[in-house]
Amino acid sequence: MATVKEEQEAREHAVRRIEREKPALEFGSAWDYAPAPESRDHLRLEERYGLFIGGKFVAPKSKKYFETVNPATEETLAQVAEAGPADVDAAVTAAEEAYRKRWSRLKPADRGKYVYRIARLLQEKSRELAVLESMDGGKPIKESRDVDVPLAIAHFFYHAGWADKLEYAFPRHTVSPIGVCGQIIPWNFPLLMAAWKIAPAISCGNTVVLKPAETTPLTAMLLAEVCQEADLPPGVVNILPGAGETGAALVNHARVKKIAFTGSTDVGKIIQRATAGTGKRLTLELGGKAANIVFEDAPIDQAVEGIINGIYFNQGHVCCAGSRLLVQESIADTVLQKLSDRIATLRMGDPLDKNTDVGAINSKMQLDKIRELVACGVEEGAELHQSSCAIPPKGFWFPPSFFTNVAQSHRIAREEIFGPVLTVMTFRTPDEAIEKANNIPYGLSAGVWTDKGSKIFQITQKMRAGVVWANTFNKFDPTSPFGGYKESGFGREGGVHGLRAYVELG
Ligand code: NDP
Numbered sequence: 239m240a241t242v243k244e245e246q247e248a249r250e251h252a253v254r255r256i257e258r259e260k261p262a263l264e265f266g267s268a269w270d271y272a273p274a275p276e277s278r279d280h281l282r283l284e285e286r287y288g289l290f291i292g293g294k295f296v297a298p299k300s301k302k303y304f305e306t307v308n309p310a311t312e313e314t315l316a317q318v319a320e321a322g323p324a325d326v327d328a329a330v331t332a333a334e335e336a337y338r339k340r341w342s343r344l345k346p347a348d349r350g351k352y353v354y355r356i357a358r359l360l361q362e363k364s365r366e367l368a369v370l371e372s373m374d375g376g377k378p379i380k381e382s383r384d385v386d387v388p389l390a391i392a393h394f395f396y397h398a399g400w401a402d403k404l405e406y407a408f409p410r411h412t413v414s415p416i417g418v419c420g421q422i423i424p425w426n427f428p429l430l431m432a433a434w435k436i437a438p439a440i441s442c443g444n445t446v447v448l449k450p451a452e453t454t455p456l457t458a459m460l461l462a463e464v465c466q467e468a469d470l471p472p473g474v475v476n477i478l479p480g481a482g483e484t485g486a487a488l489v490n491h492a493r494v495k496k497i498a499f500t501g502s503t504d505v506g507k508i509i510q511r512a513t514a515g516t517g518k519r520l521t522l523e524l525g526g527k528a529a530n531i532v533f534e535d536a537p538i539d540q541a542v543e544g545i546i547n548g549i550y551f552n553q554g555h556v557c558c559a560g561s562r563l564l565v566q567e568s569i570a571d572t573v574l575q576k577l578s579d580r581i582a583t584l585r586m587g588d589p590l591d592k593n594t595d596v597g598a599i600n601s602k603m604q605l606d607k608i609r610e611l612v613a614c615g616v617e618e619g620a621e622l623h624q625s626s627c628a629i630p631p632k633g634f635w636f637p638p639s640f641f642t643n644v645a646q647s648h649r650i651a652r653e654e655i656f657g658p659v660l661t662v663m664t665f666r667t668p669d670e671a672i673e674k675a676n677n678i679p680y681g682l683s684a685g686v687w688t689d690k691g692s693k694i695f696q697i698t699q700k701m702r703a704g705v706v707w708a709n710t711f712n713k714f715d716p717t718s719p720f721g722g723y724k725e726s727g728f729g730r731e732g733g734v735h736g737l738r739a740y741v742e743l744g
Pocket of ligand 1: 481
């Protein structure tokens with residue numbers, strides 16, 4: 239029987255390293271990127287953060303704190319309070335009081351002004367928020383600066399506009415809020431997910447208790463400070479960092495009227511069981527395994543950029559990542575060669591460096607999960623291609639990779655790896671592409687690349703996915719609803735559809 243070391247060596251042999259091609263003209267190191275680190279001097283980090291309840295930071299009744307670390311350096315950034323069941327109860331009570339006495343009675347236009355004020359304050363602090371998001375979560379600063387933070391702000395602006403126009407969103411209905419909403423978010427887009435949840439809820443007149451993910455609570459703490467600065471009535475937004483048990487206590491709290499959850503399908507199922515028969519409203523935004531379909535008539539260079547953006551954006555920690563590439567057989571060799579060439583140019587490293595393309599894996603736990611699934615892919619007979627980029631000495635890293643020789647039945651083709659790992663399969667006809675794309679328990683997103691507009695309409699109509707991008711990937715906008723089918727959950731966030739989850743219609 240092979241030892242663990244022998245097995246590891248065998249796996250190493252199976253990897254095809256993607257090396258950067260030697261340029262035709264040799265410039266030595268003259269064209270290398272100089273380091274361009276974003277400064278963290280302007281960031282004020284507290285040593286310890288309490289729970290944000292009733293407009294104040296308070297010590298947890300649980301008396302527990304946990305550390306949040308920078309996944310790129312493993313340095314401890316801060317201690318954060320962990321909310322227990324008594325804290326959840328205190329936050330729900332604060333939210334309920336704020337709902338009854340203030341928020342649901344406020345003129346909708348005034349509600350909108352508060353939400354607008356939050357958006358403006360976030361805008362003022364956008365640099366601080368971007369740096370903190372990259373430090374706490376590991377994502378490259380160019381993504382937190384250009385995607386996460388501006389989109390989070392856009393969600394507040396957009397929903398501020400709806401606050402006094404809800405009767406136009408739902409004509410011929412009386413529109414009223416629901417009450418206290420419990421909201422649980424993951425670690426891949428911490429501030430953005432908080433904005434997706436809080437902005438529509440409070441704009442519609444509800445109050446919220448939000449639980450950020452255990453590994454990324456810090457931008458939510460800054461958002462709590464913004465709520466204070468905006469003079470938001472105490473208790474309208476409550477933020478409770480904590481672990482899975484905190485989330486479970488929130489889900490099971492009797493006076494919470496609605497749960498909005500984004501995270502894994504497994505936890506989504508637990509929550510669905512827990513809320514069944516309670517009368518609580520529920521929206522679930524869960525996992526995905528999106529097909530990114532490239533036809534032979536596609537603009538190939540653009541498609542390769544779309545593939546890169548689809549899977550290596552945010553280290554592949556994206557529920558709607560284009561993690562299954564389906565490429566038409568006639569162009570597969572060309573696409574794979576171009577993909578390898580492009581991967582060889584991706585820079586992995588310090589998330590605060592403005593030239594970094596691929597940052598750190600969010601946690602040791604997630605890194606272990608990626609490694610386990612990748613090892614399983616190799617064992618099942620798929621061929622692993624991996625960037626030969628340098629791995630920083632500290633922190634959690636996984637180089638951009640893709641698998642060929644993948645069968646539909648492989649675990650790597652069916653399960654969410656949630657890392658920078660793409661699986662590549664081929665197809666011959668459009669029907670085969672659709673069949674393969676839909677043959678999965680998930681249905682969150684998909685991509686189609688072709689030169690023909692008619693083919694886009696033909697294919698996208700047959701895709702069982704909540705969002706289908708055509709000749710682009712991973713594009714988000716607060717006006718556009720987002721959500722899934724099948725095991726990717728139900729309910730929509732964003733746009734008019736997203737408001738529906740936060741109102742009662744009479
Ligand atoms: P989880 O689904 O466990 O976490 C999402 C959120 O739910 C976190 O705030 C988490 O808290 C909380 N939570 C955990 N258990 C419960 C519970 N029983 N009741 C209520 N809330 C709970 O995802 P993980 O972070 O564990 O990631 C596991 C896998 O899930 C990933 O590898 C990835 O495949 C997938 N995932 C998918 C996401 C998506 O957007 N589709 C997002 C994140 C993960 P805490 O952080 O303290 O555990």
